[in-house]
Amino acid sequence: MNNNIERLKELIDSHHNIVFFGGAGVSTESNIPDFRSASGLFNEKLNRNFTPEQLVSHTFFMRYPEEFFKFYKDKLIYEDANPNKAHIALAKLEDMGKLNAIITQNIDGLHQKAGSKNVLELHGSIHRNYCTKCGKFYDLEDMLNLGNIIPHCDVCGGIVKPDVVLYEEALDNGIVNETVNALSNADLLIIGGTSLVVYPAAGFIDYFDGNSIVLINKSTTSYDQKASLVINDSIGDVLSKAIL
Structure with a gap:
């Protein structure tokens, strides 16, 4: 085990209110391209x-x-995608009682598929879809089975819109409040698979008031200098070695 992995393991062992903040790089290892x-x-x-x-x-x-x-x-829809080592390791960390929240910019639902329960989806989810007229809910399979290219509600004929936050749309206030609360109370923040350039999501990092930030990303980010530990490697490999 190299020094960075050993240091990450020590940080995880010594903290009890951990929050993970993740981006597209978490899911690219499940063959979902950015x-x-x-x-x-x-x-x-x-x-x-x-x-x-x-x-x-x-x-x-x-x-x-x-x-x-x-x-x-x-x-944006990859029905056959499965959780990778990062998703599975984070679910394990939650089971251990150390990880209190996953804040994700991804919309694929793979954290939940891996078993994580407290997942804050900043940009929504492909698995939730609602009619823009009557509000009827459709899961992903039902939405895709509505026929043709544009999905129309089988009750009122309205367009069924994915519950994802599009550009020019505001984030959900409830999710924003939960995100701020989770970050404000965390003692360790692990950031992974994101270059932290997408706003307003990246701006939430500033609400973290704990003493340790770990950055796991294949490339450098503007937050590297603020981190206690920076690991430029595969997030799945890193988390699986440190947690599983």
């Missing part, structure tokens, strides 16, 4: 190039719903 890594996408129908961020914006959803759902279903 959609932001895609370049501009040309749409023949609209004769325009769009960034991935534009394609998952509220404006695009309202103006071009068919093009939105084509991109959404192709690039």
